[in-house]
Amino acid sequence: MNIIVLIKQVPLSSDIGMDEETGVILRESGNTKMNPYDLYALETALRIREKAGGKISVLTMGPPQAEQVVREAYMMGADYGYLLTDRAFAGSDVLATSYALSQALTHIGIGDLIICGKQTTDGDTAQVGVECSEFLGIPCITNVKRIIDIQPDAVTIESDMGMTIEHARITYPCLIAVDKDIYQPRLPSYRKKKATALLPVEKITLNQLKDQNTTRYGLTGSPTQVIKIFPPSRTSTHEIWEGEHLGRRLFALLRDGKHLQENV
Amino acid sequence: MNPVTYKKIGAEDIENLNRIIPDRTRIHVGDAIHPDYQHDELHALTGVPEILIEPISANETAAVVKYAASNNIPITPRGQGTGLVGGAVCLHGGIMLSLQKMNRILELDEDNVILTVEPGVLLMEITEYLEHKMLFYPPDPGEKSATIGGNISTNAGGMRAVKYGVTRDFVRALEVVLPDGEIVTLGGKVAKNSSGYSLKDLIIGSEGTLGIVTKAFLRLLPLPGVVTSMLIPFPDLDSAIATVPKIMKARQIPTAVEFMQKEVITAAAEYLGRQFPDSSSSAYLLVSYDGPTREFVDLALDEAAEIALANGAIDAFYSDTPERQDAVWKTRGTFLEAIKASTTEMDECDVVVPRSEIAAFIKFCHGLQEQYGVRIMSFGHAGDGNLHIYALRDNLGDDDWLSKLHNVFEAMYQRAKQVGGKVSGEHGIGYAKKNFLEESEVPEISRLFSQIKKAFDPRNIMNPGKVAG
Numbered sequence: 001m002n003i004i005v006l007i008k009q010v011p012l013s014s015d016i017g018m019d020e021e022t023g024v025i026l027r028e029s030g031n032t033k034m035n036p037y038d039l040y041a042l043e044t045a046l047r048i049r050e051k052a053g054g055k056i057s058v059l060t061m062g063p064p065q066a067e068q069v070v071r072e073a074y075m076m077g078a079d080y081g082y083l084l085t086d087r088a089f090a091g092s093d094v095l096a097t098s099y100a101l102s103q104a105l106t107h108i109g110i111g112d113l114i115i116c117g118k119q120t121t122d123g124d125t126a127q128v129g130v131e132c133s134e135f136l137g138i139p140c141i142t143n144v145k146r147i148i149d150i151q152p153d154a155v156t157i158e159s160d161m162g163m164t165i166e167h168a169r170i171t172y173p174c175l176i177a178v179d180k181d182i183y184q185p186r187l188p189s190y191r192k193k194k195a196t197a198l199l200p201v202e203k204i205t206l207n208q209l210k211d212q213n214t215t216r217y218g219l220t221g222s223p224t225q226v227i228k229i230f231p232p233s234r235t236s237t238h239e240i241w242e243g244e245h246l247g248r249r250l251f252a253l254l255r256d257g258k259h260l261q262e263n264v
Numbered sequence: 265m266n267p268v269t270y271k272k273i274g275a276e277d278i279e280n281l282n283r284i285i286p287d288r289t290r291i292h293v294g295d296a297i298h299p300d301y302q303h304d305e306l307h308a309l310t311g312v313p314e315i316l317i318e319p320i321s322a323n324e325t326a327a328v329v330k331y332a333a334s335n336n337i338p339i340t341p342r343g344q345g346t347g348l349v350g351g352a353v354c355l356h357g358g359i360m361l362s363l364q365k366m367n368r369i370l371e372l373d374e375d376n377v378i379l380t381v382e383p384g385v386l387l388m389e390i391t392e393y394l395e396h397k398m399l400f401y402p403p404d405p406g407e408k409s410a411t412i413g414g415n416i417s418t419n420a421g422g423m424r425a426v427k428y429g430v431t432r433d434f435v436r437a438l439e440v441v442l443p444d445g446e447i448v449t450l451g452g453k454v455a456k457n458s459s460g461y462s463l464k465d466l467i468i469g470s471e472g473t474l475g476i477v478t479k480a481f482l483r484l485l486p487l488p489g490v491v492t493s494m495l496i497p498f499p500d501l502d503s504a505i506a507t508v509p510k511i512m513k514a515r516q517i518p519t520a521v522e523f524m525q526k527e528v529i530t531a532a533a534e535y536l537g538r539q540f541p542d543s544s545s546s547a548y549l550l551v552s553y554d555g556p557t558r559e560f561v562d563l564a565l566d567e568a569a570e571i572a573l574a575n576g577a578i579d580a581f582y583s584d585t586p587e588r589q590d591a592v593w594k595t596r597g598t599f600l601e602a603i604k605a606s607t608t609e610m611d612e613c614d615v616v617v618p619r620s621e622i623a624a625f626i627k628f629c630h631g632l633q634e635q636y637g638v639r640i641m642s643f644g645h646a647g648d649g650n651l652h653i654y655a656l657r658d659n660l661g662d663d664d665w666l667s668k669l670h671n672v673f674e675a676m677y678q679r680a681k682q683v684g685g686k687v688s689g690e691h692g693i694g695y696a697k698k699n700f701l702e703e704s705e706v707p708e709i710s711r712l713f714s715q716i717k718k719a720f721d722p723r724n725i726m727n728p729g730k731v732a733g
C-alpha cells in the first residue's frame with residue numbers, strides 16, 4: 001500500500017512577527033515546525049502501515065529550508081520525501097498551491113491513499129486537501145476522526161461532520177483529511193534521525209511537472225489577493241462569580257459550550 | 265521545646281484584634297472559618313483555628329503578632345494551603361494568619377534584576393508577569409498555585425533545580441515580622457553578602473516557625489529563548505538511572521532530569537483522558553535543556569541522546585514544539601493528582617538521596633510494597649536525587665493503614681539515612697515528618713535546631729509543633 005502525506009512547515013508559535021505593510025510573515029531560521037495538524041496525518045499513515053504494510057511518502061511545498069519538515073517526517077518513520085520548490089510557486093494562494101501539489105502528486109504517482117491534516121496553523125483555510133482531490137479527480141472525505149478498517153481496495157472511516165457522524169467506505173485512490181487527536185502523534189526519533197541522515201529529499205521543480213504553464217502557479221495563478229495580513233487579536237475575558245449554586249452554573253456553562261455532556 | 269499552655273481566644277481578644285484589623289471581612293471567628301483552613305493537602309492532619317485573620321500589610325501582620333506575643337496566643341501562618349506535611353495546620357488553635365491577601369507585585373527593579381513581591385503572590389502569577397519581560401524566576405515547583413511565601417517557607421525546589429538550584433538560591437532579601445512583632449529586613453538587593461550570619465537563609469525553609477515573611481526580593485534571570493526536552497525510553501529503571509550521572513557530566517547542564525515509570529505514566533494519561541506519545545517502555549528519563557538558540561539546545565540534546573544510547577537506551581525522542589512539550593509535560597505535571605485520584609488516601613516520602621543511590625533506593629521502596637502489602641508508586645527528580653514516593657491506602661482499614669504506613673515510612677527514612685540522604689528534598693518537615701527529622705539527625709544538630717528556634721521565638725508562639733518547635 002502506498003500512502004502519501006501532505007505536510008507543511010509553519011511558524012513555531014502563533015506569537016510571530018509580521019510586517020503589516022508588506023504582509024510578510026517574518027520567518028526566523030530555526031523558528032519553524034511541522035504544521036501540528038499534519039502530525040496527525042503522518043501518525044495515521046504510520047498506524048495504517050503498521051497494520052497493512054506499504055510505504056509512506058511525504059510531500060511538502062515551500063522554500064528550500066522546508067526540507068527540514070521532510071527530515072522530521074523521516075525521524076517519525078516516513079520512507080520517502082519530496083520537496084516541491086521553485087521560485088515560480090512563490091506567493092501561491094490556496095488554489096495555486098493545490099494545483100501545484102496535484103501536479104507534483106501526479107508526477108510522483110498518487111498511490112493508494114493521500115492523507116492530509118485538517119488545516120494549517122498559519123493559513124487556516126482547510127481547503128488544500130479538498131482542492132487537490134478535485135484536481136486529481138479522486139474522492140475525498142474530510143473531518144476523519146477514526147480509521148475503522150483498512151482493506152486491500154478501500155478504507156472505512158468515521159467522520160465528524162458537525163451535525164452528523166458518518167461512516168464511509170472509500171475506495172482507493174482517495175484522499176482523507178484527518179482531525180486533530182485521531183491518534184497521539186509519536187515523537188521524532190534520534191535513532192531514525194541518524195539512520196536517515198543520508199536519505200535524500202527529492203526536489204521537484206516546475207520543469208518536472210506535466211503542466212508548466214506559469215500562469216497556473218504562484219502569484220499569477222492566485223485569484224486571491226491579500227490586502228492586509230496581521231496577527232489575530234487575542235481576546236480573553238474574565239468573569240467573577242459570587243453567590244450560590246456556582247457549581248451548577250459552571251456545569252451549565254461547560255455543557256452549553258459543549259465541553260461536557262450531561263448523562264441522561 | 266517544652267509544651268506550652270496557650271491562651272484560648274476570648275471575646276476581649278476578638279475585640280482587640282478587631283481594632284487592629286477593622287475590616288470585618290478579613291477577620292473570621294469560629295464557625296465562620298471555612299473548613300478548608302483546617303487542613304492542607306495532607307488531609308490526614310486537621311486542626312481548627314480559633315480565629316482567621318487576613319492582613320494586607322506588614323504593619324497589620326506585625327500588630328497581630330505583637331498582640332499574640334503579649335497574650336501567649338499561637339500563630340499559624342498560611343498561604344494557599346497546598347503543603348503536604350501539615351505545615352499550615354493549627355495544632356494548638358489560636359490565630360491562623362492567612363497571607364493570601366498580601367498578593368501584590370511591588371516592583372521590578374530592572375537594574376538589579378530583582379522582583380519584589382508580597383508573600384501571597386502565586387507562583388504562576390510571577391511566571392505570567394515576567395514572561396513578556398523576557399525574564400524568569402527559575403524555581404519551578406509542580407504546584408503553580410502555591411504562594412511565593414509558602415515556597416520560601418519550605419525552600420521549595422522543583423524540576424529546574426538541577427541547573428538553577430532551589431528557592432533559597434533566588435531570594436536576595438526578605439522582610440520578616442519576627443515573633444515579637446518587630447519588622448526587619450534580612451539580606452538586601454546585593455549580589456554578594458558575607459556580613460555575619462545569614463538570617464535570611466535561616467528564615468527560608470523555616471516553615472513559619474521563626475517569623476512571617478511579608479516581602480520577598482527575588483533574583484531573576486534572562487528568559488532562555490529555547491527550552492526543549494528529550495524523552496528517553498530504557499529497558500528498565502536501573503539503566504535509566506545509571507545514565508543520569510553520565511548526562512550530568514556532559515558539556516551542558518540539563519535544566520531538568522526526571523525519571524518516570526510506565527505505571528505512573530499510565531495513571532496520569534488515564535486521569536487526563538489522553539495518550540502519552542510513547543508507551544513502548546517501562547522506564548523513561550525526561551531530560552530538558554534551555555539556551556539562547558535552537559542550535560545551542562540541539563547540540564546538548566544530541567549529546568545527551570548519544571550518551572543515553574551508549575548506556576542502553578532504546579531510543580531518544582525529541583519533544584521540541586509547544587504541542588509535543590504539552591503532551592509530555594502535561595502528563596508529567598499530573599502525576600501527583602493522578603496518583604491521588606487512584607486511591608482513597610496517600611502519604612508521601614519526599615526524601616533526597618545522592619544521585620548514585622536513586623535506583624537502589626527506588627528498588628528498595630518497591631520491595632516494601634510486597635513486604636508490607638501497601639501499594640507504592642514513585643516518580644521524581646533524577647537529576648537532583650529528590651524522590652516522590654507514595655504509599656497508597658486503597659482499601660486498607662484505619663489501623664491496618666496507619667501501622668503499615670508507619671512501618672513503610674520508617675523503613676524508607678532509615679534507608680535514606682544509611683545512604684546519606686535527607687528527610688525532605690523540597691516539601692519540608694511540617695508536623696508529619698517531624699519525628700523522622702529528629703530520628704535522622706544526631707542529637708547535637710537537633711539541639712541546635714531547638715536553640716535556634718528559642719533564639720527567634722522564646723515563647724514558642726510561631727507555628728508551634730512544627731519542624732523543631
